[in-house]
Amino acid sequence: MxxxxxxxxxxxxxxxxxxxxxxxxxxxxxxxxxxxxxxxxxxxxxxxxxxxxxxxxxxSARSNIVGMVINDLANPFFAELAVGIERVLQTAGFVPFLANTAENPRRQADVLKSMREHDIAGLIVCPARGTRAADLEPLVGRVPLLLAMRRVPGLRISTVVPDNHRGARHATEHLIALGHRRIAFIGGHSDMTAQVERAGGFRAALETAGLRLDPTLVIEGPTTRETGANAIDRLLERADPPTAALCFNDVVAFGAMDRLSRRGLTVGRDMAIVGFDDVREAAHVRPPLTTVAVDTQALGERAAHAVLRMIHGDGRIEEAVGEVDLVVRESCGTHRAAAAARGTTGID
Incomplete structure (x- = not known):
């Protein structure tokens, strides 16, 4: 038998x-x-x-390749994100297929077309600036798809993003608590959801404190060092320059700090600077950068796990918002305020 x-x-x-x-x-x-x-x-x-x-x-007739479409690998934040994604995919036996779009929607379209031709098992996309819902809709329902770091208005799919609004609000509240009343917001464009959320947190903190928002202190631009440097030049030309600036990300903040130093000014004394992301370099620049910490690699791991669940048949839409925390270092002048309270001066 x-x-x-x-x-x-x-x-x-x-x-x-x-x-x-x-x-x-x-x-x-x-x-x-x-x-x-x-x-x-x-x-x-x-x-x-x-x-x-x-x-x-x-x-299954399915490949073991998962596409990682990153909008700006020159930014260390996104490089760290990719490391987190890659770690989970490799452990699960999937091969990461990495591409950098350099914030170019046309390049992104070409990359997505190429990845679909490779019969990928899933996609994690950090959308390039200017990405529309129509650009990604043809993929919805045809391949497991997740957006990381940025939402695309009008597109209801799984997302993994940091708490941009809360982080920016907390950072601005900290600057206000230090006595700053004229605070600039530098970097990003208003057609980027992350910029809208971070600038929204900045505005909310000012409003709660009863401070008037001066729209001329909100300076848009690419999320690069050049934007930070050029913004400082513009701000210092004013008769009433701000005493502090919240930057869209750490890269913009690095540019602002460099320009202040080149102009003979001291970061944390002549102007407080705060970033967003807490990339590894933030703790090692001089002075160390106060910034909103995002657990980038953990967010990457979370995104990868979500895509793996979709690949294995889980059709639920996940909207995960990662926690953020303000890391206070010397660039915002906190240590100087404490020294003044003790009756001493200067930067340690």
């Missing part, structure tokens, strides 16, 4: 889980809890189940 071979349905019944969970465990998915994975594997071994990976690949 022929003995019937155990099936995934048998394992699911004996383990008290669904067939899809058994499938995820056997494929080595990192999305299953360790306790559940061990129980399923032990049951499979007890029932004598043999997983045919070759046949499974043929049945």
């Amino acid at each position: 022929t003995t019937r071979k155990a099936t995934m349905i048998d394992i699911a019944a004996a383990s008290g889980v669904s067939k899809s969970t058994v499938s995820l465990v056997l494929q080595g998915s990192p999305t299953v809890k360790a306790e559940t994975r061990e129980r399923v594997l032990a049951t499979a071994e007890r029932l004598g189940y043999v997983y045919n990976r070759g046949a499974a690949r043929l049945r």
Whole structure:
């Protein structure tokens, strides 16, 4: 008599889980809890189940490539994000396919077309500035797709973003608490959702403190060092320059700090500077940069796990907002304020 071979349905019944969970465990998915994975594997071994990976690949007819479309790899923030994504994908047995669009929607369109031709299993996209919902809609429902760091208005798909509004508000409140009343916001464009959110947090803090927003102190521009440097030149030409500036990101802040130094001014004394992201360089510039910390690699890992769940059949739309925290260093002049309170002066 022929003995019937155990099936995934048998394992699911004996383990008290669904067939899809058994499938995820056997494929080595990192999305299953360790306790559940061990129980399923032990049951499979007890029932004598043999997983045919070759046949499974043929049945799925799916590649193991996940596209990572990054808008600006020259920015260390996005490089750190890519590291977090890559770590999870490689652990799960997927091959990351990385491309940099340099904030160019046309380049992004070419990259997405190329990736689809490679029959990718999923996509993580950090949208280039100017990306419209219509640019990505043809992918929705055809490939597991997640947006990282930026939302695209009118497109309802899974996203992983930092809490931009809260971070900028907290940073501005800190500057106000230090006594600053004329605060600039430097960098980003109003057609970028991240800029809208960060500038919104900046404005909310001013309003709560009863401070009038001077629209001429909001200076838009690419998220580059040049934008920070040029903004400082413009601000210092004013009869009433600001005493502090919140920058869209750390890269813009680095440019602002460099220009202040070149003009013979001291960051933290003559003007307070705060960034956003907390890239590794932020702690090592002189003076060290006060900035809103985003756990970039953790957000990358979170994005990768979400895409893996979609690849394995989870159709839920996830909207994950990562926590942020203000890291106070010397560039905002906090240490100088404390020294003044002690009756001393100068920067340590």
